[in-house]
Amino acid sequence: MKSRSRKIGKVATLAASEERRFGELAGRSRQQLNEQLERLGELNAFRHNYAKKSSDKSTVSSAHWQDYQNFLQRLNTAVSAQQQIVRDYERNLETHRQRWMAKRQRVESLERVLEKYEAEDRAHEGRTEQKQLDELANAQSGCFGGDDEESRR
Numbered sequence: 652m653k654s655r656s657r658k659i660g661k662v663a664t665l666a667a668s669e670e671r672r673f674g675e676l677a678g679r680s681r682q683q684l685n686e687q688l689e690r691l692g693e694l695n696a697f698r699h700n701y702a703k704k705s706s707d708k709s710t711v712s713s714a715h716w717q718d719y720q721n722f723l724q725r726l727n728t729a730v731s732a733q734q735q736i737v738r739d740y741e742r743n744l745e746t747h748r749q750r751w752m753a754k755r756q757r758v759e760s761l762e763r764v765l766e767k768y769e770a771e772d773r774a775h776e777g778r779t780e781q782k783q784l785d786e787l788a789n790a791q792s793g794c795f796g797g798d799d800e801e802s803r804r
Contacts, residue, residue, distance in 0.1 A: 656768035663761040670754040677747040684740040
């Protein structure tokens, strides 16, 4: 019976190792997403500050105004691109998180099976030990019982 729990134990250990690896991947995905969100925040702050500085100037040449518009357009394009990157990283994180959760559920199931098998093994060992004790007690009482019968005669 112990071989069954040993086998499941090995499978559970391997599954737990794999679950940890998937958890680490999800953690790295979360960190990468946070980095991309930070970049997006920096771009938005830069765009806001640049727009604020440019609005403070009352007279600008048309060339400067055209440069400003071009720069602002490139900045808006960069913000849009970064927003797309953030969405991609969010999807990536969700994929890794779902895979990790599936692995976690598998590990929990294997742990429950392992606990059940170990409990069955302990119960079997207990019954075997009790049977051996009963046989020993019967054997000893048989020896003493035989002497008692002979002394009564």
